Amino acid sequence: MKKGITVRRDKKLRINDRKHIPMPTGPFQVIGCRDLMTGASKFTGVLLRLYYPAANQARDMREYYLMWPNWLPHENYRSAYAEVSKYNNSVYKALNWAIGDGFIPCIPNAKPLRDDHKWPVIVFSHGIGACRTTYSALCIEFASHGFVVAAIEHRDASACCTFYAKEVHLSMYGSNARLSQSEYNLNDMRDDDEFEDSNANRTKKTLAKTFLPQVTVEWIPHSHIKVDESHYSIGNKQVYQRVRECSRTLDLLESLNAGYEIQNLLDQLLDPSEFEGILDLERVSLCGHSIGAATVLLALSSELRFKVGICLDAWLFPVKKENFDCLSQPVIFINTEKFHSKQNLRKIREIANPSFLKCSNAQDTISNRNKERSSDETPERKVYTLKGSLHYNITDVPFLMSWTARKLCGTDSSMDRFTALDLATSLALDFICSNLNIPLSSDNEVYLNLHRKRIKSGINVRNSSLKFNGRSHLPLPTGPYKVVASKDILFEEPSGKGVLLRLFYPSACQSSEITEFYNEWPNWVPHENYVKGIAKIFNINSYWIHNALKWLLSQTYVPSVPDSKPLRQADYKWPLIIFSHGWGGCRTMYSTICIELASNGFLVAALEHRDNSACCTFSLSKVNQSEVDKEKNNKVASLETNSIEWIDHSPFRRTIDLYEAMNEKVKNRVDECSRVLNLFEAINAGRRILDYQLYSVSDNMKINRIVDLSEFENILDMEKVIVMGHSFGGATATLALTEDSRFKIGVILDAWMYPIKDESFDDLQKPILFVNMESFQTEESLSKMRNIVNSNFNPNQSGLTNSNMKIFTLRGTSHLNQCDIPFVTNWLARKVFLRKSKIDRFVAHDLTMCLSLDFIFKQLNLGKPLSTLSTDSYFALHQGKLRDELCSKL
Structure with a gap:
């Protein structure tokens, strides 16, 4: 029968x-x-x-x-x-x-x-x-x-x-x-x-x-x-x-x-x-x-x-x-x-x-990706x-x-x-x-x-282990470039308008496994002052809870190789992503996302804003010119710790002029994003940067002058620059798209739209993706996102929605699901900090990354992401967890 x-x-x-x-x-x-x-x-x-x-x-x-x-x-x-x-x-x-x-x-x-x-x-x-x-x-x-x-x-x-x-x-x-x-x-x-x-x-x-x-x-x-x-x-x-x-x-x-x-x-x-x-x-x-x-x-x-x-x-x-x-x-x-x-x-x-290869020369991966994009003869593979x-x-x-x-x-x-x-x-x-x-x-x-x-x-298996040889760590990357490197860069201008960031990028050591470098992985907490800032944000006043949090966070490491040389391709340049953190974040708060992006072939500059929105940050005290002249010949001269000025977090206060204050902060943040872009344009072009302006920051806040950045020269595709941000950083990234024409694509993670609610985006003609968490967004915030999309909707494009502008919400998720907090805290702490989250922490992260990578790759015409998490099959597997906010609105 x-x-x-x-x-x-x-x-x-x-x-x-x-x-x-x-x-x-x-x-x-x-x-x-x-x-x-x-x-x-x-x-x-x-x-x-x-x-x-x-x-x-x-x-x-x-x-x-x-x-x-x-x-x-x-x-x-x-x-x-x-x-x-x-x-x-x-x-x-x-x-x-x-x-x-x-x-x-x-x-x-x-x-x-x-x-x-x-x-x-x-x-x-x-x-x-x-x-x-x-x-x-x-x-x-x-x-x-x-x-x-x-x-x-x-x-x-x-x-x-x-x-x-x-x-x-x-x-x-x-x-x-x-x-x-x-x-x-x-x-x-x-x-x-x-x-x-x-x-x-x-x-x-x-x-x-x-x-x-x-x-x-x-x-x-x-x-x-x-x-x-x-x-x-x-x-x-x-x-x-x-x-x-x-x-x-x-x-x-x-x-x-x-x-x-x-x-x-x-x-x-x-x-x-x-x-x-x-x-x-x-x-x-x-x-x-x-x-x-x-x-x-x-x-x-x-x-x-x-x-x-x-x-x-x-x-x-x-x-x-x-x-x-x-x-x-x-x-x-x-x-x-x-x-x-x-x-x-x-x-x-x-x-x-067939394009997902573990090879010593990762150029093969790029070549295969380009062949796959240009050929219709790729044999069918299904799992x-x-x-x-x-x-x-x-x-x-x-x-x-x-x-x-x-x-x-x-x-x-x-x-x-x-x-x-x-x-x-x-x-x-x-x-x-x-x-x-x-x-x-x-x-x-x-x-x-x-x-x-x-x-x-499909086949979507990620390594969900968060411990290797007794060392707790963030999730390992799933992209084709398994070994990701990181470098902290401090750029100080004479005017005092500098930037602090952590750069994530594919390492030249692709023939190895990232776990081989576990003894070199940097601590997730750059300094104990950052723990104090995080405790302040979450209103942790108890001495015992604060010490427990300090111990917990100090035991987590970021799976990246500090200061490793970047992978240099013969005929391929890396797109650049500038990442803006949310309220109470810092340059390491989104390391899981940044590492994943880097493992898929991007250079990611994770900013640490100095507008008092970070949990904690710092700048250098003014060093007089005579001291600079004395140390110019010393290429690795260290600065004394007392030359650091700490910038504490400023608590959020609802006042009558809140919007004006927040709007001003966002504009200052956008200016920082543009300064980062200026810096990388100079580095990529091989332009000399004065010795006293660039510094590297290692563990225990050891700050060294950087003289030679030639290893990053001519490896960036400055025509493919993406701005990305979470929460307050999402508002920053959205505004940056309109303020700086060099930003080509925006990926906005659970944006707090209030600081830009009165800004006009009628002239925004750039691809933008909103990926929201369900418990955080209000109808007012969603309405602002839809207005941005509607005002720039191109009716000549096929389909019900503009393929360059999308809004998704992940069901059962909490605002913190898109940062590292779910991976650096234990079960009890997650019950407190992510009590509204009903979704697995790995699924929330992976869905965010699949949506982001799929969108970026399509807009930049890079073919399909080569991550072990196949985007199409992962969407099919978790389609019930995604809600398209435009399907019934346009």
């Missing part, structure tokens, strides 16, 4: 006295199967089972139930499954009882259906401890939709057990010939990297059980391989042997399709004309589960006859060191929820996003996860065990076993048919739409 419109499938697993795996649901209900084995050696030929639409489709498959083959091809497989699972004798007997009577609803050796078109082909590679019948439910489902499926039984010792022909006694050329591998010198055909387990224990029980009178069979037991670095080469050899078997399978299918006579050692009565001319070998897909998915990827890289790859719950440890840059075919990953490690998912992510599913859901095991047995063996998933199978096959069929131009019933799409909430699109 079709599972589409009615959304019902036959869930009966017994007919009369026969227990069986699920019936197929496609239009071809009668399925045939045939076992093929070629070659008189372990290292030649192939063993497989073919599944295909059978000739007589007019009858019901159930009418043939007495002909259905046993799920276990031979008694040896029963004991082999027990050995693979490492069950003791009593459990083995229970397993023997549990799956002994399973049958596959297909007709052995049935003639294939000859239709007016050729059947596309799927070659299937099994997982560890499986065999050619372990995935029969999946294979007959594919066959019922018009495919010929070749399920291989690999001889690399990864199968639960298998066999090969040691000697063959056949009638050839009119005489009785005795064929052996010695006569054909088949040992010479073995490759150096063929896997053979010399320690395999072939029991007498196994050796005694033969079933082919014309063949002397040698059984290959399963070899247990440990998952560690010392055994990587063994697993890698196994995969390479599997790849050759996949190629030999395709060779065999080509021979069948050409009508050539093949020597099928399992059935000498095979008529070579049965499959002649019915296989569409221009539409061949390769599908695999677990290590079989690793086989798929490696085979696609070396065998162009395979057009599409289907990776079911891929286990990529055996190919983790392989390079898949040359993989040119479309690939889909269909994962279960409970199986994958972070290392495995990272490898999947690298393959699914889906079935929520509540297990690794075994792809196999027949859940259908052969009772509920009790599934619970005891850990094979019972929270997702219905039938739904898991149907979703996996539906996703695979949809991908294959769309890429090979094969018609597919609309029922398949209806079924996927019905269960879309059970499917998680």
